[in-house]
Amino acid sequence: MKMLEGRSVLVTGAARRIGRSLALALARAGANIAITYRASSEEAGRTAAEIESLGVRAFAIFCDVREPESVRAAVTQAAERLGRLDLLVNNAGVYETAALESISPDQWDRMFETNTRGPLLTAQSALPYLRAARGRIVNIGSLGGMHPWATHGHYCASKAALHMLTRTMAKGFAPEVSVNCVAPGMIVIGEEVDPEYEHFSARTPMGRNGRPEDVAAAVLFFATAPRFITGQILSVDGGLGL
Secondary structure: OOOOOOOEEEEOOOOOHHHHHHHHHHHHOOOEEEEEEOOOHHHHHHHHHHHHOOOOOEEEEEOOOOOHHHHHHHHHHHHHHHOOOOEEEEOOOOOOOEOHHHOOHHHHHHHHHHHOHHHHHHHHHHHHHHHHHOOEEEEEOOHHHOOOOOOEHHHHHHHHHHHHHHHHHHHHOOOOOEEEEEEEOOEOOOOOOOHHHOHHHHHOOOOOOEOHHHHHHHHHHHHHOOOOOOOOEEEEOOOOOO
């Protein structure tokens, strides 16, 4: 079923990894897709071409979500080229391992300016278009925003802030725009698993680590569910966080 046929979607940070899977899944559901990239120009071009091969419109736009002017220009270009904007997926993010006692102020600020401020700036720029379309926002949070990871303190804090921002947006942007968040747990991309993370599958009640398609299914749910569902944080972790 082409549940999103005729809809227009902007997915940030979708040149590769989970973002790429999200964009492809939304395209398979019939949506026209704009993706953003910062440092992965070639990969973004390949992803856009792969999306177009599914029979929808697609293009890639440079965007540094840390820079307000870059965000405004990218959102404007996406909306103008697509003709409208029905869904924003705030996927662009950074991840870093660091002992809590060693995190510098610069490290802390870099994490928050991408993972928390970036989604805010993008949502602010997209809001007029989303309100006009009675659209939706889906933020990509993390299980780390719900559970403390001692070696990822700045990452966990930035994602916890994004979860609260989701709820705040849901109230502030209502009733025209619904806002929800997907919080992935341990997601494996490709066939190789970093030995550091192999033990997570044994700790997961569902008996395996997650896949990008698990996250994509949750995003599709929020993209097509009743608009009355808003302000929700949906864990996609196979029960790892229980």
